[in-house]
Amino acid sequence: EILRGVLEVCEIGEDKQTDALVALDKLDKIGKEGVLNELKERGGFTDSAINSFIRFIELLEQSTNVVGNAYDGSDDETLNTINRRNSINDASLNRLSEFLGDNESGKKGISALKQIIEFSKDFKSISKIDIFPNLARGLSYYTGAIFEIGVDEGDFTLSLGGGGRYDGLIGMFGKEQIPACGFSLGLERILVVMNERGMFPPELETNSADVLVTIWNEESIGESLKLANELRQTGSTGSIGCNTLKVVKHLGDFRVVALGAGRNMQKFAEQVAEFKPQLVSCENEDSAEILLQELHKLNAKAPKIELGEKGLIAVATHAEAETVVSATVGAVGFVPTLRAIEAGKRVALANKETLVMAGELMTKAARDNKVEILPVDSEHNAIHQCLRGESVKEVNRLILTASGGPFRTKSKAEIENATRAEALNHPNWKMGDKITIDSATLMNKGLEVIEAYWLFGLNADNISVVVHPQSVIHSMVEMVDGSIIAQLGVTDMKHAIQYALTYPERKTGCLESLDFRKISQLTFEEPDLERFPCLALAYRALHTGGTMPAVMNAANEIAVQAFLDNKIRLSEIPIIIENVMNEHQVQSVSTLEVVVEKVKIMPPTTLEAQSVQTHFTTEIVENDSEDYAVKPHLWTQEEYYKMADLGFFQGKRVELIEGEIIEMSPMNKPHAVAISLANNVLRKFFKEGFDVRSQLPMSFSKINEPEPDIAIVKGEIRDFIKSHPKTAELIVEVSDMTLRYDREQKASLYAKNKIKDYWILNLKDRRLEVYRRPIKDDTMFYGFGYAERLILTEEDTVSPLVKPDAEIAVADLLP
Incomplete structure (x- = not known):
């Protein structure tokens, strides 16, 4: 004032x-x-x-x-x-x-x-x-x-x-x-x-990061995230491995005789120096060489080193080992875990795939060798604790709890159009991308149902899932008399690891007690199989048996990765899995090799994604014997114009997005009417000093020339004789058939180019979606997104950022 x-x-x-x-x-x-x-x-x-x-x-x-x-x-x-x-x-x-x-x-x-x-x-x-x-x-x-x-x-x-x-x-x-x-x-x-000013407490002054995974450009983001996730989960240097060693240190009466790790050799060297194992396993010769160099820096004695799968088997079957903690991810953990069981070792199992893909083999080997498999997964560890002193004959059912994931309260339509960022935004947990997407589809609970089947020997019909948003109760057991036993505790893997290591004893833990005063409510819901069909597919795979669970798991992994790569919708994950399961010829699981072979030959054609847009880019060709990584050619504006002059796009509506020539979807009548309505309404408010452009090019960069349905730019019409506008005060896209594309690719593109006000006129749901405050967001398609998203209905009004006094009725924009 x-x-x-x-x-x-x-x-x-x-x-x-x-x-x-x-x-x-x-x-x-x-x-x-x-x-x-x-x-x-x-x-x-x-x-x-x-x-x-x-x-x-x-x-x-x-x-x-x-x-x-x-x-x-x-x-x-x-x-x-x-x-x-x-x-x-x-x-x-x-x-x-x-x-x-x-x-x-x-x-x-x-x-x-x-x-x-x-x-x-x-x-x-x-x-x-x-x-x-x-x-x-x-x-x-x-x-x-x-x-x-x-x-x-x-x-x-x-x-x-x-x-x-x-x-x-x-x-x-x-x-x-x-x-x-x-x-x-x-x-x-x-x-x-x-x-x-030295205001941080001493315990926070040290950097807890052992490895920094850098991102050099937008193309490397996906690979960098995969590498970071592998580093978190591999061997003794992963999450489970590090927590296991913390528990061992806390207990004081355990000795580490062998360790296996993947790539984090600096951390591995520190563990070897502290716990002094007799034998270690490294991924390959390069890793072993780095380990020796790191041990030399620490003045630590080098133990015997084995490599690869042979090394992991040697660790798992070490003569002095009594308990083996199996924490490797994926199929690499199959053989070492099986060999540990055959060698009579008690196994603390944190490898989900081992039981999902080869549960019959593992449990048979455990029975034959009189070996216990103790679960480290929090849900199954909770069931194991609930069953202590109980007879399985007196159990009516096992109840696995699920948080419900990020879409627990969302409609089927909202889930269908969910973005990558929305699916990765778990309400309770911070996890790797793959398990977070599994939680969003409830496939994680489906996999846990299969694990529970093999661990506890109950029929599939006696294993149920209940949604428990607070994630305080880790799982429950219902007895035949109606009594229910539940396991509650703070959320920390060290509890389950210590239980598995010390079973059947219990020893003083290293975690704080659960504070019931901070728990305001515990609620439960039935999972909706119509909105979350992956859970039903897991039950189907379990009922079918044989190699079906292994193939289902592999199909899920590939489909999830396709979603993370923005190739398919979230709702297409269960469709792809179901197609693979329908085509699969089931075999009995007689050997571990049968499981691995079935997963390896699963036809890739069943996982092809449907794309809304047509891309004029080089295709990647797959060959049975060799993979070719062919990089698409990124077209420049100059090349784009020459192709147009030569008649390449005659009769087609195209635009240049990040070097790719995108064929735009056909314009139906409601779409055309909506553009005309929005154009007329906006022209009432944007007169002198502004140009209201409809489906005309914007020149963001040498590889970007989008043609938004409406763009409000500063200036007069004749200002753009020599060049197209480089920015806009407001961009509006009318969306019916391309809603997901406009929410993800287009939104990320506009955020990257600092468009502060982006509207999607959603004809399908008859509402206006307003996106504001562009920010860096690695989860989005081009590494940028919007911090604010507002959904307006026909009863609402909206004001453009550049014209805050203008009050536009959303109903006036809709046909």
Whole structure:
């Protein structure tokens, strides 16, 4: 309000007010003379306006030199600081009042500041409050007092955050105006200051990361994430392995005689140096060489080293080992685990695939060799604890609990159109991408049902799943008399690992107890098999038996990866799995080799994804004997234009997206009507100074020339004779057949190119989807996404960011 009053008193017109405020905001950096020069360079200001504006700046400088009668003889340094600050702030407000005179905006602003100062005088915080009338940020949406939080760093103040009062901002996103205050913080700057001032506790000063996986470009994101996930889960250096060694260290009476690891040789060397195993296994000769180098750095003695599968088998069958913790991921754990069982070792099993794909073989080998398989998965470990001292004959059913994943409350339509980012946003757990997607489809519970079948010997019909959103109860057992035994505990794998290591004894744990006072409710729901068909497919695979579970698991892994690679929809995962299962010729699982062979020959043609768009790119050709990684050619705008001139796209509607030539979907009648309606409505609000463009090219870069249904750009029509617009104030896509594409690829493309306001006119659900605040987001298609997403119905109104006073009825945009 004060700055608006200053601009009005200086008689600076609306068309130059932004320029004046931008110059004023730089006062601390360039000084009064710098502001004066900038105003002259920008032009359009009268001499009278400039002189008045400079007088205002001089007034600010005079206020900071006022000390007044701040010192009252007291030795209280804080009190003297408060008095001095009060004098400066009072002087600033008095001089502002004189300058603004009877200006209504200015008087309103000064009144608000005086109220803030008055309320703060009873607190020591007043000694840290400065009035800065030249704080000129966010005036397009702030309507009252603005504040900035800073910390003194020598000769300058480092900004850590800021905010203020805004009465109209919420109304931009809905039809109701709600006054509010808000602020944002610069987390990275806060961390830098805390680090420089030694504010972190000592236990946080060491870097707990052992390996940094870097991302060199957008194309490498997927491979980098896969590598990071492998590093987390491989051998003794993975999550289970590290937690096992922590438990061993806590218990004190266990000895580690052999260790196996994958790629993290630095961490592995530290473990070898600390636990001194007699034998270790490395992935290959290169890993072994790195391990030896790392051990040399630690002045640690090198144990015997074996390599590859042979090495893992040697670890699993070590003569002195009594318990083997099997934590390797995927088929690599099959053979070593089986050999450990055949060698009479007790197995603490954390490898899910071992039982899903070869449960019959594993359990038969355990019976033949009188070996116990103790589950480390939290659900099965909970069942095992519930069954202690109970007879399986007295069990009516096993109840596995599921959190429900990110789509527990979503409709079938919402799940069908779910984005990659939405599917990876688990409400309770932070896990690897694959298990998170399994949780989103409930396939993880399906796999656990199969594991429970082999571990506990109950029929599939006696194993049920219940959705328990709070994830406090890990699993339950219902007895034949109706009694239910449940296992509860804090969520930490170390509990299950310690139970498996010490069974049948129980020893003092290293975890805090569950605090029931913090548990407000425990709720349960029946899983919806119509919305989550993967669970039903797992039951079908279990009923079928033989090699079907192995093939189902392999199909799921490939389909999940296709979804993560943005090749298929989430709803297509169960379709692909079902197609594979329908084509599979079931065999009995007589040997481990049968399982591996069946998975290996599963036909890749059943996993082909359907694409909404047609891509003019080089195809990747698969060969039975060798894989060819063929990189698509990225077309430039120049090549794109030449192809058009030569008639390549005659009769086709195409656009250039990230170097790929995309054939746009046919335009049906509702789509065409919606474009016309939106065009007419927007032209009412965007007149002078704006061009409302309909299905015309935008030139984002040399490999990007999209043609959005509607783009609002600054400028006049003739401004774009020589080149297409490079940005837009608002982009609108009308969507019916390409909804997922517009939500993912197009949204990511527009966010990457800093389009601040992106609307999808969703004809299918008759609503408007508003996307704002573009951010870096590695889960999105091109590495960028939007922080805000608003869904508006036909009863709502919307205001473009660039025209906050415009109120557009969503109903007027829909056909």
